[in-house]
Amino acid sequence: MRGLSLLVLALWSGLASAEPVTYVITQNGTKIGTNVFERKSDGSFTSSTVIEVAGIKITSDLDGKFVVGKLSSYQLMQKQPSVELTISHANGKSSAVVNGKAQPATPITLGTRLFGNYHPGICAAIFANLSTEVIGPQKVKLTVLDNGGAQVDASVVPGSPRTVKMGANSVKVRPYVLDLGGLKVDFVLDEDGRTVGESVASQKVSFVDTRYAEVFVDPVSRYKELSQPTFEPQVVSGVAIPMRDGVKLMHDMARPSAEGKYATILVRTPYGRTSNMLGAEWWAERGYIYIVQDTRGRHDSGGKFDPFTTERKDGKDTIDWIAKQPWSNGKVGMIGGSYSGMVQWAAAVEHPAALKCIVPQVSPPDAMLNLPYDHGVFMLLPSLWWSNLVRDRVSHMERAIQPLPHPDKLKTLPLSKVDDAVLGVNVPFFDEWLKREGMNAWKSKFDFVSDLPGVKIPALNISGWWDGDGIGTKTIWAKMRDSGHKNQWLIYGPWPHAFNTSTKFGDIDYGLGSVLELDSVYLRWFDTWLKDKQVNWNVTPKVQAFVTGANHWELLSDWPDPKTTASTYYFANGKDLVTKPSGSGKSSTFTYDPKAVNLPDLSNVNLMSGGTTIIGIKSKKNDLLVFKTPPLSAPTTVTGPISVDLYFSTNVVSTDFFATLVDIDEKGVARLVALPGKIDVRYLAGMDKPRLISPGKTYRAKIDIWDTAHEFAKGHRIGVVINSEMFPSYARNLNTGEPIYSATKMKVAKQIIYQDAKRPSALHFRILP
Secondary structure, eight states, rough: OOOTTTHHHTSSSSSSOOOEEEEEEEEEEEEEEEEEEEEEESSSEEEEEEETTTTEEOOOOOOOOEEETEEEHHHHHHHEEEEEEEEETTTTTTEEETTTOOOOEEEEEOOOOOOOTTTGGGGGGTTTTTTTSOSEEEEEEEGGGGGOOOOOOOOEEEEOOOEEEEEEEEEEEEEEEEETTTEEEEEEEESOEEEEEEGGGGGEEEEEEEEEEOOSOOGGGGGGHHHHOOOEEEEEEEEEEEHHHHHHEEEEOOOOOOSEEEEEEEEESOOOOOHHHHHHHHTTTTTEEEEEEOOTTTTTTTSSTTTTTTHHHHHHHHHHHHHTSTTTEEEEEEETTTTTHHHHHHTTTTTTTTEEEEEEEEEOOTTTTTSSTTTTBBBBBBHHHEEEEEEEOOSOOGGSSSSOOOGTTTTOGGGGHHHHHHHSOOOHHHHHHOOOOOOOOTTSSSSOGGGGGOSSOOEEEEEEOOOOOOOHHHHHHHHHTTOOOEEEEEEEEEEEESSSOEETTTTEEEEESSOOHHHHHHHHHHHHHOOOOOSSGGSSEEEEEEBBBTTTEEEESSOTTTTEEEEEEEEEEEEESSSSTTTOOOOEEEOOOGGOOOOOOOOTOTTOOOOSSEEOOSSSSSOOOEEEEEOOOOEEEEEEEEEEEEEEEEESSSSSSEEEEEEEEETOEEEEEEEEEEEEGTTTTOOSSSOOOOOTOEEEEEEOOOEEEEEEEEEEEEEEESOOOOTBBBBOSSSSOOOOOTOOOOOOOOEEEEESSSBEEEEEEEEOO
16 A cells, blocks of 8 residues: 555546546535536546535536646636635636636746645645655645645645445545644545545535445444434424414424434524534434524524523423423433523523533623623624624624624724624614613523522533633533532633634644544433433543643543642732732833724634734833743643732723733743633622722722633743723723713723732632642
């Protein structure tokens, strides 16, 4: 097999044509499209892909020609909602037309290792002339056809040959793992160096040559104690469930076709049930009924959509209805991420008898602790981004990766007009959010955290250090733990809101081990709590936490783990973090002027991709403070909970404070290691309602920095940044105390931070030995 990769070059020799190859494209085991790839005797080739998911159609057509084994020219035409793209390369230049607008031609020399989204046949060239005897990754330079032929760095790890079925015969193939900027892509090539399969496990998407079987093996099949795929699945669409007020909510269902009583797994989503049904048959094959429901006012469900506010009652009514059906065994579990994680807790606090367990992934908490208000501070850019996805009855998920229509309008005041200006339309629920300042305005609508102590069912919590809703997992875990509930489990990875999909965040790659295989975890969970199967869930660690910096997983017995020790560093001298408070320390000042806040260029920014983790900590405008330890004498692993006690006074009746934990290296470069904590000082006395503070009076604010586990290297410093704005992620506090819905007047805030024994501003965290 040593010559396997050498044969890839012969693939493009132009000496022979080949029959067209058809790849079936699946996601979560459900067919979503096909790709047809054909090469011809003159060195030319064509590759055509059609994908349809949840009503979204993507087509991608690629054709080109090889001359003496090298790609000399190609054209790529791609269409998807709102985007039409044509890329052409000829005579050493690449040009593009985007939505009818021609882009300037760019001189580009095409390499030999070719990558094309949606085109697995062309990707065989990636593995040409790679040694299959080298252990570990081999660096390669890829030519990305979707990007005009630009070259990117990647690495490849060859695997050991194995045997798969091709019709009635057994044939040898070789697997490869491509690491493409943190995205792990599995390829399988035949003995002639042709692609027979491509898979992105984190996205559960695969392309498989129809002539081959078992190219990719479901990793869950290794666990014979778990429920096996022995049932024939059946899909039932468009079933209505009446709520207590008469409104009917629609769902689709996959179930075993055989009559019987089965456990149910429920997903409730505002984003459209069709896409969430991908993979439903996988569960039905294992003896579960899998239901996906459109939440109220979304897609085919009746009623008005007022985000978050009806999910308690609707969740309970749905579960109660399921339990009464002849096919139900009376046990229901829930799973889902983001909004679909929040609805699980909303249902759980209503105590439906049939709800036996939940898997809330990247779940937000209540209205005042994250979205739309994060500890009282209005979350501006993410709220507009999310509103843009769901402002119509039918969700437009393609907008998730598109820049906002008019990001230059984000400084619009009053805030009640910012949705009109940025999105080009008025979003009524966005306006309502701005009017609902304080939990009293959300009571019984989007308020479940206070009722969590009464929830007794098991919960498997999953989130990431970079999850924009991560404060939800931190808050809910702590609330349940403090209430004495032992049947809670927690997985924290180095992931953003799109959890467990990439090894990379921004400019940091955490390695292939940072992405977990979770399907067997979910099946083991539901087998345990819905089927009463003995599948060794009891040996699952209570907490799995990824330590950034060191880039490895820690298995812990709790969060915080008993073997961690509390540590406190006190603010001193306007710049230091020290182990003892100063007896007569001085205060430090900075200025926050909402008029002077700059708006960055957001024309090419979307919230689904991370930028650099490097942040600026040198202030030229006296608008922030940085406190840091001396260089560390040994590596130090900081874990949560992390908080800052901030003793302050100000000259205004309302303002915000942000606290950011950073890792400062020997050169003074600071990197973000945890998402920042924040507080609108009007909520110091509680989130129930805003209360103006008294200018000149000293106050204490406890600011919760979001959870992390991070190893600071020897010689690095632990730092914390204190400032009063993070625009445009968060709306500017205008410092006047007026209702944010209508406020337009601004005032400059002069912030004083105290650092003495009577007013000991400090950073608190825990250290993992």
